[in-house]
Amino acid sequence: MDKVVLIMAGGSGTRFWPLSTNERPKQFLDLVSEKTMIRETVDRVAKLIPMEKIFISTNIAYLDIIKKELPEIPEKNIIFEPMARDTAACIGYAALIIQKMYKNSVMSVLPSDHLIKSENEFLESLKFAFEKAESDIIVTLGIKPSYPETGYGYIEYMKNTNKSDRKFKIYKVKSFREKPNRETAEKYIEKGNYLWNSGMFIWKTEFILNEIKKYMETHRNVINKIKKKIDEINIDEVYGEKLSKYIYNEFFEFEKISIDFGVMEHTKLVSVIPVDIGWNDVGSFKSLEDVFSKDENGNIVKSEKYEDIESEGNIIINKEKHKIVATIGLEDIVIVNTEDALLVCSKEKSQEIKKILGKIEKYKK
Numbered sequence: 314m315d316k317v318v319l320i321m322a323g324g325s326g327t328r329f330w331p332l333s334t335n336e337r338p339k340q341f342l343d344l345v346s347e348k349t350m351i352r353e354t355v356d357r358v359a360k361l362i363p364m365e366k367i368f369i370s371t372n373i374a375y376l377d378i379i380k381k382e383l384p385e386i387p388e389k390n391i392i393f394e395p396m397a398r399d400t401a402a403c404i405g406y407a408a409l410i411i412q413k414m415y416k417n418s419v420m421s422v423l424p425s426d427h428l429i430k431s432e433n434e435f436l437e438s439l440k441f442a443f444e445k446a447e448s449d450i451i452v453t454l455g456i457k458p459s460y461p462e463t464g465y466g467y468i469e470y471m472k473n474t475n476k477s478d479r480k481f482k483i484y485k486v487k488s489f490r491e492k493p494n495r496e497t498a499e500k501y502i503e504k505g506n507y508l509w510n511s512g513m514f515i516w517k518t519e520f521i522l523n524e525i526k527k528y529m530e531t532h533r534n535v536i537n538k539i540k541k542k543i544d545e546i547n548i549d550e551v552y553g554e555k556l557s558k559y560i561y562n563e564f565f566e567f568e569k570i571s572i573d574f575g576v577m578e579h580t581k582l583v584s585v586i587p588v589d590i591g592w593n594d595v596g597s598f599k600s601l602e603d604v605f606s607k608d609e610n611g612n613i614v615k616s617e618k619y620e621d622i623e624s625e626g627n628i629i630i631n632k633e634k635h636k637i638v639a640t641i642g643l644e645d646i647v648i649v650n651t652e653d654a655l656l657v658c659s660k661e662k663s664q665e666i667k668k669i670l671g672k673i674e675k676y677k678k
Contacts, residue, residue, distance in 0.1 A: 314517070315415040316443050318362045319407050322351055322371040322379070322425035323394060327667035328597050331654035332630065340425040341378050344595060345604050350426040352382055357429065358421075359385075361436050366415070368392055369425075370407050373554055389552035395561045401575040402567035405525050405536050410556070412518045413548050419446050421515045428604060430591025438588045441481045442515040445584065451524070451577075452483070452515040455508025455585040456592045461498035464596060464664065466491055466510035466573070469501075470585050486583040489573060508587055512594075514572075521576075528579040531568045538563045598628055598647045598663040616650075628660060 326339025333339045340351045348356070355367060364385045371379060373393045380388070392407050404422055411420055421439060429435045442452045455468045470484040477483050489510060493501065501507035516524075526533035539560050551559060577583060593603050605613045610624060616631030616638050624640040631638045631650045638650060647663050649656040654673075658666065 314447060315366065315418040316362055317366040317368065317411055317415055317418050317420045317518075318358050319368045319370055319392075319404070319411065319420055319422045320351070320354055320358075320425045321400065321403060321422065322369050322375070323397065323403065324426065326426070327670055328664065330666055330670060331649055331651045331656055332632070336374075337378065338375075339595075341375070341382065344601075345428050349382055350428075350595070351379075354423060354425050354427070355383055355386070357432055357435070358423065358439075360432075361439060365390070368407060368411060370394065370403050372397075373557060376554070389549065391553055393554055393557040395557045395564045397569075398564065398567040399569045400572040401525060401529060401532060401570050402535075402564070404521065404572050405532055405567075406539065406560075406564065408518050408522050408525075409536065409540050409543055410548070410552075412522070413543055415518070418518045419443050419515065420518050420521070421513070423513050424594070426595060427511070428591070428593040428595050430593075431589070434588065435590040438481055438586055438590065439515070441477075441479070441483075442586055445483055445586075446515040446517060446520075449517065449520050449582070451521070451580065451583045453486070453583065453585050454511050454513045454515075454588050454590075456511050457587050457589045458502055458507065458509050461495060461502050462509065463493060463495055463498050465594070467493065467498075467501055468508045468510050468585050470506050470508065470587075472506050481586050481588070483584050483586050486585050489577050508585060509592075510573075511588075511592060524576050524580055524582070525572075529568070529570070529575045531566070532575065535563055535566045538566075596664070597666070598630075598649070599660050601628060626660070 322340045324338055325335055326333035329339050332342055341349050343349050365387055367386060368390045369379060369386060370392045379391055392410055394403055411418060438454060446452045467490040469487045469490060471487050474485040475482045526536060542560055593600055601613055607613055611626045613628045616629050617634050618637040619629055621640045624643045626645045627640060627643055628647045629638055633650055645660040647658050647660050
C-alpha cells in the first residue's frame with residue numbers, strides 16, 4: 314500500500330503571541346532551532362516518505378509562506394480548507410483527496426509544530442505503525458510520561474494486550490482522557506498504563522473515512538457530497554484554492570468538532586504504540602524550559618543584550634537586537650519583545666496568552 318503523510322498546519326498559534334501572529338503562526342516560526350517548525354517536521358518524515366506523498370493541510374492565507382518554506386512539496390499536495398472546522402473535517406476532506414490520488418493508501422496524520430528530539434526512534438516507530446495500520450485499525454503514538462503533566466490529554470491502554478515481539482509494543486486503547494488535574498495525573502503515572510496523547514495517528518485512508526461516517530452522521534453526509542464532486546474532477550487540474558472554492562458550500566456544512574471527540578471516543582478499533590522520542594508539543598512559552606538550556610540563575614535567555622540582578626527562572630526572548638533587556642528581582646516571568654509588541658506575564662499563566670488577543674484587537678485598527 315502507498316504510505317502517505319498529512320501534516321496539519323492550519324493553526325493560528327495564539328499561545329506564542331507576540332512571536333506568532335495570524336499572518337505568521339507558530340508552525341512558521343523558528344522556535345526551537347534555526348529551521349521553522351514545519352520545515353523540521355517535513356525534513357523529518359521525508360527520510361521515510363517521498364515528497365510527492367507528503368501533504369500539507371492549511372489555510373489559503375499561508376500559501377505563499379508554504380511555497381517559500383517547502384518548495385519541494387508539489388502544489389497539488391497543499392490542501393486548503395475553505396474555513397476552520399476542526400480536525401475531523403480537516404482529516405476527512407484530506408483523506409478524500411489522498412484517496413483520489415492514492416486509492417490504496419495508509420496515511421499518517423502529524424501536527425506541524427511539535428518537537429521530536431529522537432528522530433531515528435520516531436521514524437522506526439512510524440514505520441512499525443504503518444505496518445500495523447494495514448490491519449484495519451487506528452494506530453496512535455503515545456508518549457511515555459516522565460512526570461504528571463496536566464497540560465496533555467492521556468491515553469489509557471489495556472495491559473497484556475501487546476501483539477508484538479519486536480522492539481515496539483502495541484496495545485489496545487481502553488480510553489482517551491481529557492487533560493487531568495494534578496492529583497489525577499499523579500494517579501495515571503502510578504498506574505503505569507497511561508501515555509500522553511501526542512495527536513499523531515496512522516490509519517488506512519479508506520478505513521478512517523469509514524470510521525468518520527460510522528460515528529459522525531453530519532460528517533458522513535458532507536463527506537459523501539464532497540466525494541461525489543471530487544469524483545467528477547481531474548485532481549491534476551483542480552486542486553488547492555480551485556478545489557477549495559469548488560467544494561466550499563459542502564465544506565461549510567461540516568460540524569466543528571475534533572477527531573478525538575468525533576471518532577476516538579467511540580471507536581473500539583484503536584491501538585497505541587508507547588514511544589520515548591523526546592517529544593514536546595511546544596504548547597506554551599513555559600514548555601521551552603524542556604527545550605533550551607538555562608543560565609546559572611535558571612533563566613532561558615534568547616537576547617543578544619540582557620543583564621539581570623537577582624532574577625531567577627525567567628524566560629527572556631528579545632527579537633530587537635539593538636534593544637537591551639534588564640530585569641531586577643524578577644522570578645518566573647516571561648518577557649517577549651518584538652518590533653510590534655511587548656509581553657510580560659507570569660510563567661504559570663503563559664497558557665492563557667490567547668485570552669489577551671481579543672483585548673488588543675482595538676490597537677490594530
